[in-house]
Amino acid sequence: MSDFRGTLRRIIDGKGETHIEKKKHRIVFISITGVLLLFIVFMAMLSIGPTKVINPFEALSCLFSAIAKGGSGLSEKEIIVYSSRFPRAVAAVAVGMGLSVAGSAYQAVIRNPLVDPYIMGVSSGASMFAIAVLAFNFTFFGLFSPTSMYLSAVAAIVGGLLAFGITMILAHRAGATTNAYVLSGVVVGLVFGAGQTLMVVFSGDKVSNVMLWMFGTFANITMERALFILVPIVILSVFIFRYAKELNLVLLGEGQARQMGLNVRRFNAMILIFASVLTAFCVAFCGIIGFVGLVVPHLCRMMFGGDHRLVLPASIAFGGVLMMAADLVARMVIPGSELPVGAITTIIGVPVFAYLLIKRGKIYNG
Amino acid sequence: MDEVPLLEIRNLNKVYENGYHADRDVSFSLPSGKLVGLIGPNGCGKTTLMRCINKMHALTSGDILIDGESVLPKTPAEVARIVSNVPAELTASFGLTVFETVMLGRYPYLKNMWWETEEDESMVVETLKKFGVYHLQDRALNMLSSGERQRVMIAKAYVQNPRLMLVDEPTSHLDMKYKLDVMEYLRAMVKQDMTILVAEHDISLMARYCDLCVIMKKGELVAVGDPKKVITEDLIRDVYEVEASVGTDKDGEIFVLPKKYIGEYSL
Known part of the structure; x- marks a missing residue:
């Protein structure tokens, strides 16, 4: 076992003598394995599904031919690959990386390793508004047509950001400390959670639709929807990644970071806003998918160390891989019926997290 | 003094938003290459003074010069290259x-x-x-x-790589061995182009290790100078309102033994 670990360490670190050389080698390792794993799982997503299993190379050629045809006049296989499996894969990658990046950023800024992307109330706000739309056909006072595909997504984003905004205002009035952020997020989350519960109770026969969204699912993803979330998620993730050095600095606490020349309050507020918008886009179509944003950053820290110049790219790659894998499990476990992917990630996530806590929990003690 | 002092504080005043006047008209200057103790009772303005120097707090009035240049117009990043800071306690990370x-x-x-x-x-x-x-x-x-x-x-x-290192109560929760340890480190770190300013409660320790000490009371400067000359029974009585014996051991080191509080208890 220790042999295996040593070998793994050598592969990850390379022959680098200095810390910097090792880190640079780790980046190469993360890039290569990340791209490779993303490609392998992506191919599995295209070829495996409940209707039929398609040879991966055939699936890939179906995808290219469908794209070349512009999405119309497709064969049966092309339809399966192009209009169902491909958008699901794209959305899963986007949401997986978005939640993982948001989780890493939140954990650094709030300086608490147990924080997940939903800590600021985004999930409760998004749920409440999305359920309002799903269950009561709330159309933002006629702004959207009731059949618009963006209706529930926009509702989720608006609700998530509203809850986040209230959390920020509350936290700032309470002194903008780490604890103020966490406690405000919890309180706001409870309020919106209560609203959400009431709506579920009154939603009657639409409840299963609502429940599916609440536990997270990629079942309703179309190409347009996948692109609608992919673009902002990639932009926001890259933006947060650019501040990796500063995320390292804020780990030392507000006083130290300020003394080193960083405007900490402004930086923290900025990162929280970007991470929350990121989270809101992640939940827009796919609902609340738990544990990815909590566990992936920790897995990356355990493998590559706590430097955010490594944690963030690793989160991007492995968050995407894990989410695609979870979706694959969600649609394959019981053929013909979709399990909520959020339940799968939680079932996988809880033992991993418990293991981490037992094995490595001590390093997270203050 | 012809030489430009490393740190010069001119008529520094700091009044907090709640009206608390933490530092009153503090002026002193420090040369380069010294280990300097900043001594005074709790609430005498030590920490506030340090935070003003590294721009964590804005001054109410006065000026702070490092190598003859005011730090006030400098950006936090520029200040970070000439002043560094060791916090009293590192919060969880x-x-x-x-x-x-x-x-x-x-x-x-x-x-x-x-x-x-x-x-x-x-x-x-x-x-x-x-x-x-x-x-x-x-x-x-x-x-x-x-x-x-x-x-x-x-x-x-x-x-x-600062010109001035600020260290806030580095030994407050350390035992005797580590106290000496930390002071030895600081002593070893002082070099020709760096001065270290340490806020500390243990006066004997300061007297033993510091080249200079700055003594404050209720936001005002009381004395600056060689600890062996400045630290006397009268000074301790004045600053801390404590009756103390100040003695010299066989190696010529000063020690302070507090004996009795003579001020009024205000609880």
């Missing part, structure tokens, strides 16, 4: 190793570079070796004892 923590001391010099350079790395390695924490380099910061953590934070402040 996670994920960083000792090496990474000390390397963060190079952050003010990174500017737009993504990775630190090999020079940064060798500077950190040398510092870790010099101050006896090299063996801890891959340990998680929050797994260290408080004495070790204090040494690591001092090393971080050192690689920031």
Whole structure:
């Protein structure tokens, strides 16, 4: 076992003598394995599904031919690959990386390793508004047509950001400390959670639709929807990644970071806003998918160390891989019926997290 | 004095928003290459003074000059390259190793570079070796004892390569051995182009290690000078309202033995 670990360490670190050389080698390792794993799982997503299993190379050629045809006049296989499996894969990658990046950023800024992307109330706000739309056909006072595909997504984003905004205002009035952020997020989350519960109770026969969204699912993803979330998620993730050095600095606490020349309050507020918008886009179509944003950053820290110049790219790659894998499990476990992917990630996530806590929990003690 | 002092404080006043006047008309200057103790009772304005120097707080009036240049118009990043700071206690953090923590001391010099350079790395390695924490380099910061953590934070402040290092109560929760340890480190760190200002309650310790001491009481400066001359029974009575014996041991070191509180108790 220790042999295996040593070998793994050598592969990850390379022959680098200095810390910097090792880190640079780790980046190469993360890039290569990340791209490779993303490609392998992506191919599995295209070829495996409940209707039929398609040879991966055939699936890939179906995808290219469908794209070349512009999405119309497709064969049966092309339809399966192009209009169902491909958008699901794209959305899963986007949401997986978005939640993982948001989780890493939140954990650094709030300086608490147990924080997940939903800590600021985004999930409760998004749920409440999305359920309002799903269950009561709330159309933002006629702004959207009731059949618009963006209706529930926009509702989720608006609700998530509203809850986040209230959390920020509350936290700032309470002194903008780490604890103020966490406690405000919890309180706001409870309020919106209560609203959400009431709506579920009154939603009657639409409840299963609502429940599916609440536990997270990629079942309703179309190409347009996948692109609608992919673009902002990639932009926001890259933006947060650019501040990796500063995320390292804020780990030392507000006083130290300020003394080193960083405007900490402004930086923290900025990162929280970007991470929350990121989270809101992640939940827009796919609902609340738990544990990815909590566990992936920790897995990356355990493998590559706590430097955010490594944690963030690793989160991007492995968050995407894990989410695609979870979706694959969600649609394959019981053929013909979709399990909520959020339940799968939680079932996988809880033992991993418990293991981490037992094995490595001590390093997270203050 | 012809030479430009390393630190010069001119008529510094700091009044907090709640009206509390923490520092009143404080003026003094310090030469380069000294270990300086900042001594005074709780609430005498030591920490406020330090926070004004590294721009954590805005001054109400007065000026702070380092090498003859006012720090007030400088950006926080510019100040970070001439003043570093060791906090009294590091609040909880996670994920960083000792090496990474000390390397963060190079952050003010990174500017737009993504990775630190090999020079940064060798500077950190040398510092870790010099101050006896090299063996801890891959340990998680929050797994260290408080004495070790204090040494690591001092090393971080050192690689920031400042003109002035501010150290706030470095030994407050350390035992006798670690107290000496930390003071030995600070003593060893002082070099020709760096002065260290330490706020500390243990007067005997300060008298033993410091070249100079700055003594404050209720926001005002009481004395600046050689601790062996400045620290007297009268001064302790005046500043702390405590009857104390100030003696000299067989090696000629000063020690202070507090005996009786003679002020009025205000609870």
